[in-house]
Amino acid sequence: MNLSASPCHDFYEFVCGNFNRYNPTEIQVDIFSMLEKEYERKQLNALTRESPGDTEMEKSVRNFYKSCLSIDMNVLREKLKNIVAEFGKMPALEGDKWREQDFDWLRTVAEIAHKYDVKLILNYEMSAEGLNGRRLKLGLENLHESLAATIIRTKHGFSEQMIIASKLKSYLGLSEPNAQRVAKEISDFKQSLSAACPADVASKSTTLNKIQRKYLPDIDVRRYLSVAMGSNPAAQLKIDDYLANCQQNIANALRRTSRRTLANYVFYYLLKPFMMLHVPSQQQELCKIETATHFASEMDFMAYRKEVSQQMENDLKTFWITIKTTFQNILQSPRLSWIRNNTRRTALEKLRAMKLEFGQYERNMFAEKYRQLKLYRNDYIQNMKAILAYKAQQARSRLSDSNQSNNLVEREGSPFTSRPKNTVIFPVSSLQPHYLWSGSSPNAMKFGTLGFLASHELIHGFDDKGIFYDNRGQFKRWWDNYSFLDLSSRMDCFSEQYKKYNYLGDSQSENIADNGGLRLAYEAYNKWYGDKVRFHQDVGEETLPNLNYNNKQLFFIAYGQMFCSNTNSDLNSLDTSAFGHVPHKYRVNGPLSNLEEFSREFNCPRGSAMNPTKKCVMY
Numbered sequence: 001m002n003l004s005a006s007p008c009h010d011f012y013e014f015v016c017g018n019f020n021r022y023n024p025t026e027i028q029v030d031i032f033s034m035l036e037k038e039y040e041r042k043q044l045n046a047l048t049r050e051s052p053g054d055t056e057m058e059k060s061v062r063n064f065y066k067s068c069l070s071i072d073m074n075v076l077r078e079k080l081k082n083i084v085a086e087f088g089k090m091p092a093l094e095g096d097k098w099r100e101q102d103f104d105w106l107r108t109v110a111e112i113a114h115k116y117d118v119k120l121i122l123n124y125e126m127s128a129e130g131l132n133g134r135r136l137k138l139g140l141e142n143l144h145e146s147l148a149a150t151i152i153r154t155k156h157g158f159s160e161q162m163i164i165a166s167k168l169k170s171y172l173g174l175s176e177p178n179a180q181r182v183a184k185e186i187s188d189f190k191q192s193l194s195a196a197c198p199a200d201v202a203s204k205s206t207t208l209n210k211i212q213r214k215y216l217p218d219i220d221v222r223r224y225l226s227v228a229m230g231s232n233p234a235a236q237l238k239i240d241d242y243l244a245n246c247q248q249n250i251a252n253a254l255r256r257t258s259r260r261t262l263a264n265y266v267f268y269y270l271l272k273p274f275m276m277l278h279v280p281s282q283q284q285e286l287c288k289i290e291t292a293t294h295f296a297s298e299m300d301f302m303a304y305r306k307e308v309s310q311q312m313e314n315d316l317k318t319f320w321i322t323i324k325t326t327f328q329n330i331l332q333s334p335r336l337s338w339i340r341n342n343t344r345r346t347a348l349e350k351l352r353a354m355k356l357e358f359g360q361y362e363r364n365m366f367a368e369k370y371r372q373l374k375l376y377r378n379d380y381i382q383n384m385k386a387i388l389a390y391k392a393q394q395a396r397s398r399l400s401d402s403n404q405s406n407n408l409v410e411r412e413g414s415p416f417t418s419r420p421k422n423t424v425i426f427p428v429s430s431l432q433p434h435y436l437w438s439g440s441s442p443n444a445m446k447f448g449t450l451g452f453l454a455s456h457e458l459i460h461g462f463d464d465k466g467i468f469y470d471n472r473g474q475f476k477r478w479w480d481n482y483s484f485l486d487l488s489s490r491m492d493c494f495s496e497q498y499k500k501y502n503y504l505g506d507s508q509s510e511n512i513a514d515n516g517g518l519r520l521a522y523e524a525y526n527k528w529y530g531d532k533v534r535f536h537q538d539v540g541e542e543t544l545p546n547l548n549y550n551n552k553q554l555f556f557i558a559y560g561q562m563f564c565s566n567t568n569s570d571l572n573s574l575d576t577s578a579f580g581h582v583p584h585k586y587r588v589n590g591p592l593s594n595l596e597e598f599s600r601e602f603n604c605p606r607g608s609a610m611n612p613t614k615k616c617v618m619y
Contacts, residue, residue, distance in 0.1 A: 456517030
């Protein structure tokens with residue numbers, strides 16, 4: 001804390017002003033990155049320490065990790081060439097012997113998608129529509145690297161083209177001039193694809209028959225899907241077409257590009273998942289990251305049964321009940337009379353159906369998977385082939401059964417909301433003690449951290465996106481027009497407020513959840529505290545010794561300190577909208593400045609920075 005700062009001028013500076021002094025950073029450090037770092041340490045322990053009670057799953061995951069540690073680059077190079085041979089020949093390896101008439105880019109990428117679920121140039125994904133319906137999303141492959149990868153790459157002065165050239169040389173044995181030339185061609189084609197169809201392009205609803213007629217002769221969508229899916233899709237299959245507004249641009253990019261370049265592009269990105277970075281001095285850390293990429297759920301299970309605090313789980317379950325009851329009371333109160341009765345009834349149905357889940361796993365949920373997936377401790381490439389083939393098989397199963405769950409999704413590091421499941425999920429990594437929760441802390445502080453996170457995620461069910469999902473998680477507009485207009489005017493208030501922070505990213509959903517979540521968590525704490533007093537129950541010690549702050553002030557201090565952050569200046573210069581949140585300072589000051597109760601507790605005069613006359617409120 002920086003006690004010389006005024007809580008009424010800049011509460012973030014008041015609670016976090018000395019954070020940077022004690023927490024130096026390379027990229028960004030905050031309580032969530034600390035949680036993740038500690039969790040990664042526990043994951044490494046789980047990978048390296050065997051015990052007699054280990055399951056077949058745990059043994060298999062350790063086998064993969066050990067195979068990664070024992071990579072032989074000479075053997076790896078030959079095995080990569082064998083993978084190329086499964087689908088054809090790569091011009092960069094064949095030289096003048098390569099025959100362009102033998103290369104059919106569409107069939108090749110479809111066969112790769114079918115066998116390894118690696119989507120190149122085109123991408124498709126099946127999703128559920130209602131209880132029994134299905135829709136297919138069709139678009140370009142994901143052409144964008146993660147923000148973290150961009151930061152690390154730019155920090156070391158590497159362009160993407162330089163990285164491609166380095167891998168072509170190291171993993172496939174190309175000469176320096178050849179690697180540079182091929183890398184430029186691959187990079188140029190990727191840029192032309194990216195420019196042809198922006199990431200935020202809107203989709204159009206259509207059917208396979210219509211899209212087939214529209215895209216021929218440039219792209220035979222039916223043939224692509226038939227090969228990739230392993231079966232003929234129905235002519236009337238509903239499709240969300242993300243290529244609709246840029247089809248001609250994509251066709252032009254493909255026509256302008258030689259088959260040789262297309263083939264090098266396709267085969268390079270086919271091999272990319274197999275090109276494990278090999279740096280002997282960092283191999284343990286790199287292999288842990290690679291293992292976590294493919295075995296997120298398994299590693300959560302391995303860490304969960306040894307590391308998670310049961311008391312923390314129990315507290316969160318108790319808070320969740322109080323939070324839901326509090327929001328139910330809010331929905332039924334005159335405060336939300338602007339929401340018409342029918343819409344309020346539907347909102348209450350959704351709230352009652354909303355569930356809280358922890359990212360924990362039962363032993364038996366992995367049994368079937370590891371009857372099919374065999375992993376060996378000395379063959380990294382074979383293991384990767386088995387993993388990707390298994391993912392492809394699971395993806396094909398989901399095509400015929402859209403309700404089948406995907407157990408291979410990437411692990412989230414912080415709590416999140418699944419709108420289609422109407423469920424708030426707390427991952428294992430967020431359930432570690434001494435960061436967001438301590439058994440000895442007052443409940444005022446626990447509600448300010450854990451309670452806020454749960455409330456934030458609950459409000460996502462009722463934000464500008466959540467209002468289009470009903471109590472069963474089905475996409476449906478259930479708000480009446482009058483209530484929706486009132487909701488929109490409240491959203492406009494938040495938009496205007498956050499523009500004043502010189503932040504132009506698209507963070508509306510998160511801003512709504514921050515503001516609504518803080519208000520809900522505070523009211524839930526007051527309900528918990530009031531119920532204890534009313535029924536003459538022991539509330540324990542709700543303040544901290546030697547600190548001159550009451551319990552409600554501690555709630556706000558705990559909330560603010562949860563977002564203390566030290567961010568690298570290079571990251572600040574990037575488009576932080578990629579995170580979906582405003583910078584941490586405004587996640588603290590923005591919601592608090594809209595809360596009268598905060599200003600009352602810290603005696604902030606009307607019109608001060610933290611107590612503006614105009615306040616934005618939704619729920």
